Amino acid sequence: MTCRWKLLILALSFFLIMVLSISAGCPLGFSAKKKECIDINECNDDVKPCGQHTNCTNTIGSYYCQCKDGFKRRTGEVNFTTGACDDINECNDDMKPCGQNTNCTNTNGSYYCQCKDGFKRRTGEVIFKTGACEDIKECLEIKAKCGSNAKCVNTIPYYSCTCDDGFISTTGNKSFHHDQNATCEDINECQKGNPCGQNGLCNNTQGSYDCICNAGFTNYGNKTARCTESNCDVFKALNGLEEKLPIVKQLNKSCQELTGDKSQNPSDRTNQTEEDLLTRLQSEIDQLLSSKFLKDRRRVSIFLDLVENVLRLIGAMTKMPGRNTTSTHTELKMLVHHGPVISKRNTTLSTKHAQLDIQMEMAAGEPAYYPGFTTVSLMSYSNLEDSTDTFFDGIKPQKYQSFKINSKVVTVTVSNRNTSHLKTPVNLTLDHLIQKNQTHICVFWDSSVNGGSWSDRGCDVVKSNPEYTVCSCNHLSSFAVLMALYEMENKFELQLITWVGLSISLIFLFISILTFSMIRSIKSTRTTIHLHLCISLFIANLVFLAGISQTANKAGCAVVAGILHFCYLAAFCWMCLEGIQLFRMVVLVFNTTFKTLHMMAVGYGVPAVIVTISVLANSGGYGTKRYCWLNLEIIWSFFGPVCVIIIINIFFFLITVWKLAQKFSSLNPDLDNLHKIKAFTITAVAQLCVLGIMWIFGCFQFEESTVAMSYLFTIFGSLQGVMLFIMHCLFSKQVREEYESILARFCVPQKKSYKEFNYSSKAQASKSSQDTGESHF
Known part of the structure; x- marks a missing residue:
């Protein structure tokens, strides 16, 4: 159809509508009614x-x-x-009109919400439009939801049930869910082998079982634990230790109670808790460590074995997680684990001076012998190292090496009785008492070596620095760290110097003794002091040569050490008297003589008192393995008084020199007497230096690499007699003149007149110097 025809038809249609509208009289959408x-x-x-x-x-x-x-x-x-x-689907994923934990249902033109299973609305609504749902707490709302012998555990959603210990669900599992129609029933443990071991009878009970132990066996009050042997004899005869530790009898009763000893009188039962026993034990250990009862090695062995048995017994009675207690001389850390399953975690116990790293699985022992509990104890003693510092028979020292304990002694105890050879070693960190860069050795107390001794068997040093040492040991016992000390090497050169020097000194000391005792013209207070100084050194050197190395006889060696101790102290006391005498001559300016009795009381009485006290305090300190001299425990009974005497003399000499300087500067000084006192002072100071320097060098003989000090000590010590002869005899003009006179009588014939003149002049000189004891340089 062409465009012309289309336009024609459209025009005709419009025309017809207009015609009809006009004919009806109303517009479109309206109708005519009564002309309206x-x-x-x-x-x-x-x-x-x-x-x-x-x-x-x-x-x-x-x-x-x-x-x-x-x-x-x-x-x-x-x-x-x-x-x-069309209908809108409100329940699609984009809209989500319902809240959390809900189900959305679409309807024709609408929707509705409902809670999912296991959830509910707080308002109790079943169908709703908006809002969320919360979890139903079935375990709280419904008691015994899981039935008897089970625990209800709420989950989201629903819940689950777990059977109590000793029960199992009818599904064969320990737990079951809400949709499983199951219950919990008793497990008959006695049918699954004998959990009580060969030494006990198993009796099944509802949810558990009881172990009835045979006589001599115990499960330490834990009815479900394996029966193990309990030897109560360890708390009986203990070589006198039970008198020092009355708790031993109490522990014996407690042990018998645990083993079910029917012969025991019920009235004798202790009924004491492990806390009471532990408190009493530490109190009695404090008293024991405060005494000297543990100086004997066998007593130390019995004591340490007893502590291990006691801690094992008390640990078995202790509840989880354990105890931490401290007393005056002990510190205890105890960890306890109870349960049918052996704990396999690593644990650390620490005291003030020690730290133990150990595996709980090793502490429990073999599973076949697991008693149902695991205990680990670490006890540290504050002063036990003093009682055990001489027992080193179990260690082979290197050449010229000795030992000294340099840590606190600690005891490690576990419930596992088989700890003689551990598959996994334990690590023990011990702090040093003396922080020095020395060689350190890890040791344990071995009761099988000569009744008790420190031994390094099975222990290695993992790490060591001046502050602490880390030890690794494949067994458990009581442990400590030793510090290696090095004595002066016994070289031939030093021996030769000593023998030759002391022999020469003995000759010159003997000459000096004859000089001061037989030449009357030089006798004075000062020469009396020199005489006894030489006598003390003469006896000391003679005894040193004859007995310093005679260590085979311990009693004789101790006597030699005591004589040397006395004589060397006497020498310093006489030297102190000389300093006091010079002080009196210069400062006090009155009668400068001492009474002989008073000098003897100071020169020999003071050393006698010091030696007596030292012997009474520690008689074992006289004599070492190599020499008949004082050991390190009592060495300060010598060095202490020597240091005091040196300080006193220095004080008096300084005042003397100061007063001399004042007198020399005065207008009318008595130059003759002042020069004499000056000479005396210089000689005394030189004497102090000779004796003092020797023992200063002697202080360095206890460490390694002190060869130079060893030679200086040997040289000065062996030639003391020669030096004293030179200072007090050869440097004295008056003594030299007497020597010349004596030699002249035997060697050179002289005229009578000359002899008489010489004799009279010397007699006058002697008389003029009688009061002051003149000695010229």
């Missing part, structure tokens, strides 16, 4: 111009359609005149 145009309601029920699920809305001269709630047009139109609407 009335609006036509297209939305009445007869017409229904809109489709399904729509709402029709009439307008003046027309109408429009809209979808009902819950419906929409596919085209997305909101207002339209024809067509139907």
Whole structure:
């Protein structure tokens, strides 16, 4: 059809409409009634111009359609005149009108929400439009939800059930879920082998079982633990230790109670807790360590073995997790684990001076012998090292090496009784008492070596520095760290110097003794002091040569050490008297003589008192393995008084020199006497230096690499007699003149007149110097 025809038809249609409208008299959407145009309601029920699920809305001269709630047009139109609407699916993933833990259900034109299984609304609604649901706490809302002998465990959603210890579910598992129709029933442990061991009878009970131990065996009050042997004899005869530790009898009773000893009188039962026993034990150990009872090695062995047995017994009675207690002389850390399953974790116990790293599995022992509990104890003693510092028989020292304990002694105890050779070593860190860069050795107390001794068997040093040492040991006992000390090497050169020097000194000391005792012209207070100084050194040197190395006889060696101790102290006391005498001559300016009795009391009485006290305090300190001299424990009974005497003499000499300087500067000094006192002072100071320097060098003989000090000590010590002869005899003009006179009588014949003149002049000189004891340089 051509365009011309289309236009013609459109024009004709418009013409017809206009004609009809004009003929009716009303516009479109209206109808004529009584010559009026009335609006036509297209939305009445007869017409229904809109489709399904729509709402029709009439307008003046027309109408429009809209979808009902819950419906929409596919085209997305909101207002339209024809067509139907489709349902909206509110439950699709984009809209999510319902909250958490809900299920959404779509309906024709709407939806509704419901809670999922295991959840509920707080308001109790079952069907709702909006909001979330919360978990139902079945275990709280319904008692015995899982039935008897079970525990209810809430989950999200639902819940699960776990059977009590000693029970198992009918499904064969320890636990079951809400949808499993199961219950818990008793396990008959006695049918699965004998959990009580060969030394006990198993009796099944509801949810558990009891072990009835045979005589001599115990499960330490834990009815479900394996029966193990309990030897109560360790708490009986203990070589006198039970008198020092009365708790031993109490422990014996406790042990018998645990073993079920039926012969024991019920009235004798202790009924004491492990806390009471532990407190009493530490109190009695404090008293024991405060005494000297443990100086004997066998007593030390019995004591340490007893502590191990006691800690093992008390640990078995202690509840989890254990105890930490401290007393005056002990510190205890105890860890306890109870349960049918052996703990396999690593653990660390620490005291003030020690730290133990150990595996709980090793502490428990073999599973076949596991008693149902595991205990680990670390006890540290504050002063036990003093009682055990001489027992080193179990260690082979290197050449010229000795030992000294340089840590606190600690005892490690576990419930496992088989600790003689551990598969996994334990690590023990011990702090040093003396922080020095020395060689350190890890040791343990071995009761099998000579009744008790420190031994390094099975222990290695993992790490060591001046502050601490880490030890690794494949067995358990009581442990400590030793510091290696090095004595002066017994070289041939030093021996030769000593023998030659002391022999020469003995000769010159003997000459000096004859000089001061037989030449009357030089006798004075000062020469008396020199005489006894030489006598003390003469006896000391003679005894040193004869007995310093005679260590085979311990009693004789101790006597030699005591004589040397006395004589060397006497020499310093006489030297102190000389300093006091010079002080009196210069400062006090009155009668400068001492009474002989008073000098003897100071020169020999003071050393005798010091030696007596030292012997009474520690008689074992006289004599070492190599020499008959004082050991390190009592060496300060010599060096202490020597240091005091040196300080006193220095004080008196300084005042003497100061007063001499004042007198020399005065207007009318007595130069003759002042020069004499000056000479005396210089000689005394030189004497102090000779004796003092020698023992200063002697202080360095206890460490390695002190060869130079060894030679200086040997040289000065062996030639003391020669030096004293030179200072007090050869440097004295008066003594030299007496020597010349004596030699002249035997060697050179002289005229009588010359002899008489010489004799008279010397007699006058002697008389003039009688009061001051003149000695010229």
